[in-house]
Amino acid sequence: MSSTVERTPSKISPPNAPRTRFWRRPWIGPLMLLAATFLGLAVPRYLTFDPAQANVPAPEGFEAHYGLLVAHVLCGTVAMVTACFQIWPAFRARHPGAHRVMGRVYVLAGVLPGGLLAIAVGSLSPFGPVVRAANITLAVLWLTVTLMGFRMARRRRIAEHRRWMVRSFALTFAIITTRVVGMIVGFAMYGEQMAEISGPTDPRMQMFSGIGVWVGMMLNIVIAEWWLERGTASQRAARRRRAVQR
Ligand code: HEM
Numbered sequence: 001m002s003s004t005v006e007r008t009p010s011k012i013s014p015p016n017a018p019r020t021r022f023w024r025r026p027w028i029g030p031l032m033l034l035a036a037t038f039l040g041l042a043v044p045r046y047l048t049f050d051p052a053q054a055n056v057p058a059p060e061g062f063e064a065h066y067g068l069l070v071a072h073v074l075c076g077t078v079a080m081v082t083a084c085f086q087i088w089p090a091f092r093a094r095h096p097g098a099h100r101v102m103g104r105v106y107v108l109a110g111v112l113p114g115g116l117l118a119i120a121v122g123s124l125s126p127f128g129p130v131v132r133a134a135n136i137t138l139a140v141l142w143l144t145v146t147l148m149g150f151r152m153a154r155r156r157r158i159a160e161h162r163r164w165m166v167r168s169f170a171l172t173f174a175i176i177t178t179r180v181v182g183m184i185v186g187f188a189m190y191g192e193q194m195a196e197i198s199g200p201t202d203p204r205m206q207m208f209s210g211i212g213v214w215v216g217m218m219l220n221i222v223i224a225e226w227w228l229e230r231g232t233a234s235q236r237a238a239r240r241r242r243a244v245q246r
Pocket residue numbers: 039042043054055056072073075076077079080114115118119121122123124125126127131135136138139142171172173174175
């Protein structure tokens with residue numbers, strides 16, 4: 001992970017910065033749709049506050065599990081919704097004040113409590129030791145890169161802030177990738193048996209869920225690093241100009 005030390009004024013983009021047309025960022029709409037679909041499918045059952053609706057049964061003797069799980073889901077939702085606005089270039093450029101407020105909400109009401117709660121529920125996950133290790137690794141990485149990004153923003157080291165936050169958003173969205181990868185691996189490995197696999201203690205579910213979390217997390221980390229190496233639009237334009245001059 002390379003780091004670029006660069007100090008810039010506190011505003012991410014000046015208010016009179018040229019407008020970036022939405023078709024130049026074709027990923028924003030699909031990303032928001034993906035987040036809305038995931039939240040719409042995964043979250044409502046936890047808004048009933050009925051433990052019988054939860055997909056994750058409480059481990060024996062862990063009375064606080066349901067409350068912690070619901071709190072984690074709510075904080076995860078805050079993180080995912082605010083992340084959508086934070087990575088939207090036009091929103092950042094036009095509303096730098098809102099970007100700063102939402103950034104604090106993302107870190108302090110989303111990732112920080114959501115990550116700590118993920119460690120609490122994840123360390124006793126009924127999905128078995130491989131999923132436990134994967135979720136704890138994901139949560140620790142999520143907390144670390146986000147706090148680094150927050151620290152860099154407070155020091156006005158904006159280029160570094162951007163890099164850490166790209167990593168943080170990639171891990172916020174990893175929760176979707178891990179599930180998609182898990183399902184693909186599950187169907188590839190067990191085919192029609194998938195209809196009969198239900199509980200988290202089934203070794204087949206533990207197998208494809210474990211692969212899903214590890215591979216899904218790695219995939220998003222690789223995509224984030226590729227995105228960062230690619231550079232910003234102005235860095236790419238400068239590279240193209242240099243190549244033409246050579
Ligand atoms: C990226 C770091 C995250 C980690 C490490 C993490 C970890 C966990 C863990 C350990 C569980 C309990 C399942 C188990 O015991 O194995 C869980 C459940 C859940 N998490 Fe997260 N989570 C993260 C982010 C998010 C985000 C951003 C959301 C967005 C809303 C979210 C939504 C949920 C939901 C809905 C459940 C309930 C499980 C279900 O109904 O399928 N998580 N998470």
